[in-house]
Amino acid sequence: MSRRALVTGITGFIGGKLAERLIADGWSVDALVRPNSDLSTLPYADTVTFHQISDGQDLTPVVGQVKPDVVFHLASLYLAEHRPDQVGALVGSNILFPTLLAEAMAASGVTRLINTGTAWQQFNGADYLPVNLYAATKQAAEDLLLYYADAKSLSLVTLRLFDTYGEGDKRRKLIQILVDAVRNREPLAMSPGEQIVDLTHVDDVVNAFILTAERLFAESGQLREVRYVSGERQRVRDLAEMVGRTLGQKIPADFGGRPYRAREVMVPPAPGEDEMVPGWSPIHTIKSYLLGTSA
Amino acid sequence: MSRRALVTGITGFIGGKLAERLIADGWSVDALVRPNSDLSTLPYADTVTFHQISDGQDLTPVVGQVKPDVVFHLASLYLAEHRPDQVGALVGSNILFPTLLAEAMAASGVTRLINTGTAWQQFNGADYLPVNLYAATKQAAEDLLLYYADAKSLSLVTLRLFDTYGEGDKRRKLIQILVDAVRNREPLAMSPGEQIVDLTHVDDVVNAFILTAERLFAESGQLREVRYVSGERQRVRDLAEMVGRTLGQKIPADFGGRPYRAREVMVPPAPGEDEMVPGWSPIHTIKSYLLGTSA
Numbered sequence: 001m002s003r004r005a006l007v008t009g010i011t012g013f014i015g016g017k018l019a020e021r022l023i024a025d026g027w028s029v030d031a032l033v034r035p036n037s038d039l040s041t042l043p044y045a046d047t048v049t050f051h052q053i054s055d056g057q058d059l060t061p062v063v064g065q066v067k068p069d070v071v072f073h074l075a076s077l078y079l080a081e082h083r084p085d086q087v088g089a090l091v092g093s094n095i096l097f098p099t100l101l102a103e104a105m106a107a108s109g110v111t112r113l114i115n116t117g118t119a120w121q122q123f124n125g126a127d128y129l130p131v132n133l134y135a136a137t138k139q140a141a142e143d144l145l146l147y148y149a150d151a152k153s154l155s156l157v158t159l160r161l162f163d164t165y166g167e168g169d170k171r172r173k174l175i176q177i178l179v180d181a182v183r184n185r186e187p188l189a190m191s192p193g194e195q196i197v198d199l200t201h202v203d204d205v206v207n208a209f210i211l212t213a214e215r216l217f218a219e220s221g222q223l224r225e226v227r228y229v230s231g232e233r234q235r236v237r238d239l240a241e242m243v244g245r246t247l248g249q250k251i252p253a254d255f256g257g258r259p260y261r262a263r264e265v266m267v268p269p270a271p272g273e274d275e276m277v278p279g280w281s282p283i284h285t286i287k288s289y290l291l292g293t294s295a
Numbered sequence: 296m297s298r299r300a301l302v303t304g305i306t307g308f309i310g311g312k313l314a315e316r317l318i319a320d321g322w323s324v325d326a327l328v329r330p331n332s333d334l335s336t337l338p339y340a341d342t343v344t345f346h347q348i349s350d351g352q353d354l355t356p357v358v359g360q361v362k363p364d365v366v367f368h369l370a371s372l373y374l375a376e377h378r379p380d381q382v383g384a385l386v387g388s389n390i391l392f393p394t395l396l397a398e399a400m401a402a403s404g405v406t407r408l409i410n411t412g413t414a415w416q417q418f419n420g421a422d423y424l425p426v427n428l429y430a431a432t433k434q435a436a437e438d439l440l441l442y443y444a445d446a447k448s449l450s451l452v453t454l455r456l457f458d459t460y461g462e463g464d465k466r467r468k469l470i471q472i473l474v475d476a477v478r479n480r481e482p483l484a485m486s487p488g489e490q491i492v493d494l495t496h497v498d499d500v501v502n503a504f505i506l507t508a509e510r511l512f513a514e515s516g517q518l519r520e521v522r523y524v525s526g527e528r529q530r531v532r533d534l535a536e537m538v539g540r541t542l543g544q545k546i547p548a549d550f551g552g553r554p555y556r557a558r559e560v561m562v563p564p565a566p567g568e569d570e571m572v573p574g575w576s577p578i579h580t581i582k583s584y585l586l587g588t589s590a
Contacts (some may be wrong), residue, residue: 056383084398088351091391095435096383099428103382129445130439130471132395135443140435142392143423150424151558265447 005213006066007031007048008101009074009116014161014205016042018279020071021206023047030066032059032075032101033195048294055092059104070213071105073098081262096139099144106152112216114209115145117160119228122269131263134278142226155223157212159277162230162268165289166202172242175199175286178243179293182251189257193237195266200231201284207275215278226272231282239286248291298342300508302326302343303396304369304411308464309456309500311337313367317503318342323346327354327370327441337444354399365402365407365508368393368574376557377428389432394439401447407511409504410440414493414523417564426558437521450518453509457563460584461497469531470494470581474543474559474588477546477560485553488532490561495526496579498511512571523566526577534581541585 001185005022009015010031022029023044030049039045051062062070077093079086098115105113120135121128121142130136142158149156165175174197181188208229216223233295237255244251300317301566304310305326318339325344333345334340346357358366374387393410400408416423416437425431439452444451460470469492476483503524509517514581515547529537532550539546 005524023379025406028401035567060379084353084402087394087398088391091386091394095390096386099382103379107379123445128441132446133439136439143434143438144428145424147425147428150418151427184338196307249422277589 003027003070004031004066004068006068007073007074008061008072008097009040009076010048011037011039012074013166013171014163014164014197014202015072015074017166017202018209019044020049021210024212025210030068032062047175048074056096058099059100062067062103062109063104063110064108066281067108068110070216071101071110072209072213073101073113075114076116076138077134079134080132086115087133088174089285090133092138095140095197096135098141102145102148102154104151105154107149111146111153111189112155112213113157114212115156115217115225116156117139117142117158119160119162119268120232120265121160121265122267125267125269130267132280146224147222149222153222155219156217156225157216157223158225158226159208159212160228161205162200164200164205165286167292170201174239175243175289178251178253179247179290180243181253182247185249185252188251188254189241189252190253191236191258191260191264192242193235193255195236195260195264196233196268197236197239198230198233198268200282201289203232204228204282204284206282207283210279211280227277228275229280230271233268233270243285243290246287296320297393298365299363300324300365300367301358301360301363302367303392304371304394306332306334306337307369308466309497309584310367310419310460312461313501313504314343314368314496315424316505320505325363326396338544348543351391352395353567354395355402356505358399358405359403360392362403363405365409365511366396368408368410369395371411371433372429374429382428385428385432388437389429391437397440397443397447397449400449401443404474405450407450408440408510409507409511410437410451410453410520412437414455414457414525414563415560416435417523418558419559420562420564421483422493426560441519442524444517444519448517450511451520452511452518453466453521454503454507455521455523456494456500457495457502459495459497460581460589462564464497469534470538470584471487471544473535473548474585475540476548477539477544480544480547483546483548485535485548485550486553486555486559488530488535488548490531490559491528491553491563492534493563494527494533494581495523495524496584499526499577499579500524501524502577502578506572522572523570524572524575525566527581528563528565537584541582
C-alpha cells in the first residue's frame with residue numbers, strides 16, 4: 001500500500017515541487033487548500049485530492065478522513081515587512097492554522113508532522129530573535145507545536161529554510177532578479193551587497209523533506225527536532241558577479257544604489273553539521289542552475 | 296501630571312486589584328474591555344475610562360488616543376485543559392490580542408509594556424516546555440512581543456506568575472476549596488497531594504507589577520526581561536493540613552481520592568533570586584490570609 005501524504009502550501013513554490021516528487025515516488029497526496037486557490041493550472045491537479053478549508057476551520061474531519069502517514073506543513077503567509085492590517089492574517093495563517101492542524105492530528109491518531117520554519121528566527125546569530133513579524137510567527141508556531149509533540153506524542157521535525165531558488169519560481173527572488181538584469185541589460189540598483197545569502201535549490205529542499213519523512217518512518221520512537229536546510233553561502237556582491245560571469249555578461253548592478261533594508265540580515269545563522277538534516281547534502285549548484293537557465 | 300496606565304484584563308482578579316492600586320496611587324487608568332464585559336459592579340467603575348474593543352480590532356486608534364505611560368497586559372483566556380473548539384479563542388485572546396496591542400504601541404510611540412506569563416511555560420524545569428496549550432500560547436506571545444521589543448524599541452518585561460490567591464477571588468482555586476471544605480466539613484477528594492504549589496497573595500503580585508512599572512520609568516535605556524513572581528512553596532498535602540490547623544479543624548481531605556491530572560506539575564520551576572522582580576519580596580503569608588478569612 002502506498003504512503004499517504006497530507007500537504008499544506010501545495011500552491012506555493014516548494015510545496016508544489018514537493019507534491020510532484022511525492023507523486024513521482026508513488027505516494028498518494030492529499031492537500032489542504034484555500035477555497036479561492038486556483039488549482040486548474042497545477043501540473044498534478046488530477047493526481048492530488050484537494051480539500052478546501054476556510055480560515056479557523058476545525059481540521060479534524062478532513063485529517064481523520066485522510067489519515068495521512070505524514071503531514072507536510074509548508075503553507076505560510078510570507079511578508080518581509082507587514083502592514084498593521086496584516087497582523088491578523090499572519091497570526092491566522094502562520095500560528096492558528098498549524099495549531100488546528102496539530103490538534104486535528106492528535107484527535108485522529110496521525111503522528112508524523114514535518115513543519116517549516118525559517119533561518120530568520122535567528123537574527124544576528126541569536127538563539128531566537130526574529131528578523132520580522134513573519135519569523136516571529138514561525139517561532140510561535142514551533143512553540144505551540146511543541147505542546148502537541150510533548151502532550152500528544154506527535155513526532156515533529158521543523159525544517160528551517162534559508163533562501164531557495166529553482167526552475168519555475170514565480171517569486172521575485174534575488175537570483176531571478178540578477179538573471180533578468182543581465183539578460184535585459186537594465187541597470188539594477190542594489191544594496192551595498194556585503195550581506196551573505198544562503199541559497200538552496202528547490203530540488204535539494206524537497207530532498208530534505210523526503211529524507212526527513214524517511215527518518216520519521218525509520219524511527220520507532222518519537223522525533224522532536226529542529227533541522228536546518230543550509231546550502232551555498234555567498235556575499236550578494238560575489239553572487240551578482242558570478243551570475244554575470246556565468247551568463248557571459250557584466251552584471252549591470254549599482255551596489256549602494258539603494259540602502260540595506262531595515263533589519264537586513266548581514267550574516268545568516270550558520271548551523272553546524274549536526275544541526276542539518278542527517279544524511280542530506282545539496283546536489284545542485286547555483287552555477288549549474290544558471291547554465292541551465294541560459295541554455 | 297499623573298501617570299497614565301492602560302490595563303487589559305481589568306475584569307479579572309489580578310487586573311482588578313491592580314487597577315484599584317493604580318487609582319489609589321494616583322494614576323489615571325484606562326482599560327480595554329470586551330463589549331460583553333459587565334462593568335457595573337466594579338468598585339472603580341466611575342474612575343476608570345473603559346474602551347470597548349472587539350476581537351481582532353486594530354488597537355492603534357485607542358492606544359494612540361490614550362497614550363499611556365505604561366501598558367499593563369493582564370488579559371488572558373485561561374484554560375487548564377482546552378477543547379478542540381477552543382483553540383481559536385486561545386490563539387485570539389492570548390496571541391493575536393497582545394500582538395495587536397504591541398503593534399498599536401509601536402505605531403503610537405508608546406514604549407513601556409508589562410506582559411503576563413505563567414510558570415507553566417516550563418514544565419518539568421525545562422527552559423521551555425508548556426504544561427498545556429494555554430502556557431504554549433503565553434510563550435508564543437512572548438516570542439511575538441520580542442519582535443516589537445527589538446524592532447520597535449519597546450521596553451518589555453514579562454512577569455511569569457505562579458498560583459495566586461487573595462480576598463474576593465472568584466476563581467475556584469486550591470486555597471479557597473480547602474477553606475470551604477474545612478468550613479462545610481464536607482469530604483474532599485484530592486489527588487495524592489505530593490505536588491508542590493507556589494502561591495503568592497494578589498497584593499504582592501500587584502506590588503510586583505507596580506515595582507516593574509517603577510523600573511521602566513527609572514531605566515533610561517530599554518528593558519527586555521522575563522521576571523518571576525514566586526511566593527510560598529508547599530506540598531499540597533502540607534498546605535491542606537496547614538489550612539485545617541490554622542482554621543482549628545482537621546481538613547476532611549481524602550488524599551488519593553482522585554488521580555493527578557494529566558501533566559500535573561509536581562515541582563514548579565524554582566527561579567533564582569536574580570530571576571525574580573528586583574527589589575520585590577512577598578509581604579503576605581498564607582497563614583495570615585487564612586486567619587483573616589476565619590475572622
